[in-house]
Amino acid sequence: xxxxxxxxxxxxxxxxxxxxxxxxxxxxxxxxxxxxxxxxxxxxxxxxxxxxxxxxxxxxxxxxxxxxxxxxxxxxxxxxxxxxxxxxxxxxxxxxxxxxxxxxxxxxxxxxxxxxxxxxxxxxxxxxx
Amino acid sequence: xxxxxxxxxxxxxxxxxxxxxxxxxxxxxxxxxxxxxxxxxxxxxxxxxxxxxxxxxxxxxxxxxxxxxxxxxxxxxxxxxxxxxxxxxxxxxxxxxxxxxxxxxxxxxxxxxxxxxxxxxxxxxxxxxxxxxxxxxxxxxxxxxxxxxxxxxxxxxxxxxxxxxxxxxxxxxxxxxxxxxxxxxxxxxxxxxxxxxxxxxxxxxxxxxxxxxxxxxxxxxxxxxxxxxxxxxxxxxxxxxxxxxxxxxxxxxxxxxxxxxxxxxxxxxxxxxxxxxxxxxxxxxxxxxxxxxxxxxxxxxxxxxxxxxxxxxxxxxxxxxxxxxxxxxxxxxxxxxxxxxxxxxxxxxxxxxxxxxxxxxxxxxxxxxxxxxxxxxxxxxxxxxx
Numbered sequence: 001x002x003x004x005x006x007x008x009x010x011x012x013x014x015x016x017x018x019x020x021x022x023x024x025x026x027x028x029x030x031x032x033x034x035x036x037x038x039x040x041x042x043x044x045x046x047x048x049x050x051x052x053x054x055x056x057x058x059x060x061x062x063x064x065x066x067x068x069x070x071x072x073x074x075x076x077x078x079x080x081x082x083x084x085x086x087x088x089x090x091x092x093x094x095x096x097x098x099x100x101x102x103x104x105x106x107x108x109x110x111x112x113x114x115x116x117x118x119x120x121x122x123x124x125x126x127x128x129x
Numbered sequence: 130x131x132x133x134x135x136x137x138x139x140x141x142x143x144x145x146x147x148x149x150x151x152x153x154x155x156x157x158x159x160x161x162x163x164x165x166x167x168x169x170x171x172x173x174x175x176x177x178x179x180x181x182x183x184x185x186x187x188x189x190x191x192x193x194x195x196x197x198x199x200x201x202x203x204x205x206x207x208x209x210x211x212x213x214x215x216x217x218x219x220x221x222x223x224x225x226x227x228x229x230x231x232x233x234x235x236x237x238x239x240x241x242x243x244x245x246x247x248x249x250x251x252x253x254x255x256x257x258x259x260x261x262x263x264x265x266x267x268x269x270x271x272x273x274x275x276x277x278x279x280x281x282x283x284x285x286x287x288x289x290x291x292x293x294x295x296x297x298x299x300x301x302x303x304x305x306x307x308x309x310x311x312x313x314x315x316x317x318x319x320x321x322x323x324x325x326x327x328x329x330x331x332x333x334x335x336x337x338x339x340x341x342x343x344x345x346x347x348x349x350x351x352x353x354x355x356x357x358x359x360x361x362x363x364x365x366x367x368x369x370x371x372x373x374x375x376x377x378x379x380x381x382x383x384x385x386x387x388x389x390x391x392x393x394x395x396x397x398x399x400x401x402x403x404x405x406x407x408x409x410x411x412x413x414x415x416x417x418x419x420x421x422x423x424x425x426x427x428x429x430x431x432x433x434x435x436x437x438x439x440x441x442x443x444x445x446x447x448x449x450x451x452x453x454x455x456x457x458x459x460x461x462x463x464x465x466x467x468x469x470x471x472x473x474x475x476x477x478x479x480x481x482x483x484x485x486x487x488x489x490x491x492x493x494x495x496x497x498x499x500x501x502x503x504x505x506x507x508x509x510x511x512x513x514x515x
Contacts, residue, residue, distance in 0.1 A: 009261055030262060056283070056382055058275035059328040060267065064255050065248035067267040075268050077276055077377045085377040087263045100283050111266060123265065 003119055013123035016050070016106065018084060019043030029084045050106045051129050052080035059095050066112045074098055078126055080106075089125045103129035130227045134353035135362045135511065137166025137346030138473040143310040143461035146340040151185050151241035152197045158342035158466075159198050159237050166346040167358050172231035173204040177218030177238035178465035179211050179500075183253035185241050194237070211257035211500030212414060214238060215343070215468025216369075216507030222347045223367050223509075232352060237344035238470070240463035250338055254464070257501040259375040271335055271415065273376050273502045275327035278417035280382040282329070285432030287420065289329060293320035294438045295416035296333050296458055302445055303455020305485040310339050310461030320416075334416040339461030343470035362476045366399030366510035368392060376502040383432075387506035388425040388497055395495075399510035403427055406495040406510065408478055408488040409449060410471035413456040414499075419443075422497055423451070426508075445486065453478060453486045468498035468507060479513035 011017040012030045019031030023040035029048060034041050057076035060067070067073070074090040076098075089111075090104060104126035113120045139161025141154065149157075155176065163169060176190045187193065188207075195205035208218035215238030222236035242250055255264045258273060281287045297317055303309040320333040353361055370390035373379055379386070392403055403409075403426040411426075413419035420434030428449050429437040437443065443451035454460050454474040457467060475494035477483050492513055499506040 005261075009265075056276040056280040058272045058279065058330075059325075060269060060272045061324075061328075062251065062269065062271065062326045063248070063267060064252040064264070064269055066252070068248055070267065073267065075266065075272050075276070077382060087268055087375065087377045088266050100279070121265070125266075 016048040020046045049080040049082040054102045105129040132350045133226045137162040140343040143341035154342040155239040158344040162344035174235040175218040176207045177215035212464045213500035213505045214465040216498030238466035239342040240465040271327040274415040275330040287435035291435030292416040299456040299458040303459020309455045336457035336462035339463040341463035361514040366395035368394030368508045385425040385503040391506045391508040395508040407491040409451045411497040471496040
């Protein structure tokens, strides 16, 4: 993954910045240039809610190359308390105890790294709330 | 708009085809289709392919395949829409003939997936999801469909055994398909004790990694009648739709909106409903996908895909035979070829040439192909003139 591609996403991955449509209130994460609901083009920067609940989840046991050392790990679609849904890992949990509806909280964690000596990528993961 | 006929079909035996290059796979299938049609001149050609750049380090497939098929300088266009690349390529060929721009168009799909290691293949396939907001976090395609499966199970009570029933049924059919990658039968127990890939999906819930190609020749109905080599099979409806690239951006994680929309468009054109088709080739990339497609096509009520499968509704002798070919599960899933191979199967069935897996008296077939977690979908209706 090239550095610029990672750097561009830092406001979202480090500060959880989303765009709130000033016309209809739709919260776009990541931010968009045009609102998919009302087609307005003006957004206000807001921060995502830092808690939510698990809508659905899985435990990945066969991983893509960058995550092969991490298996097994839990991935979930999380519905944040502001209504925004995100995909992320759920960590610091017993994988056998996870269930739909569990409350979780966002945390800043290491995600992966670009090879042996490359940039370390950080972002959000979720832990039990 | 002009009527469009499928005058030639071709497909090689799929599998781990180490001695074959990607160009060989495409050209073999294309030659079979051209010979089947009895034509050697085409006006243009399409190549459906998802990820040759990552999988074999080769892009620019349109020109490559035209060159190796001996058809240069015809216009040759590669079409990419993840696992729907084949279906979208077919639609482009259909539009080109229907519009009057061309009279004979070759549409092929191809993927060469076994040249690299498993982790790299998993990565290449994962690029069909939102790379920055799904892939970045380590999700895989089995993982995304596993999350859809778990949501479906939680909401509708779909069971682990009902998921397995899809794989058992498709292998039952695939065992009768000489071109299938895995032409063997399996059992509920065999599926439910296979290696866990992404809970609750196991290895036998997943379509395999496959090398393969498929091709069809499309033409005007006048030309088909002049050639008169096969019963006249026409594409009477074509639909395509899109949805959010990220699964998490959908209000309902258990609903394939793009498939519903594409089916509506295709059926309006063909003046029929999905339920009026005699057989169905659908995108069972994972067992849960077939269950969700049955619902999106309206063959069963929302949430009833699992019980309907267990009751035999979609078996070869059932009311709605689904994936007589063996589906992606048993036939194989060379991603760019899949959407075209579905048309090969429907045409063969409608001609009455499908042998042991023939759906008796089939007059109308429906093909549904999708990319990603359903971010793109195509539906085509084929009918045979009696």
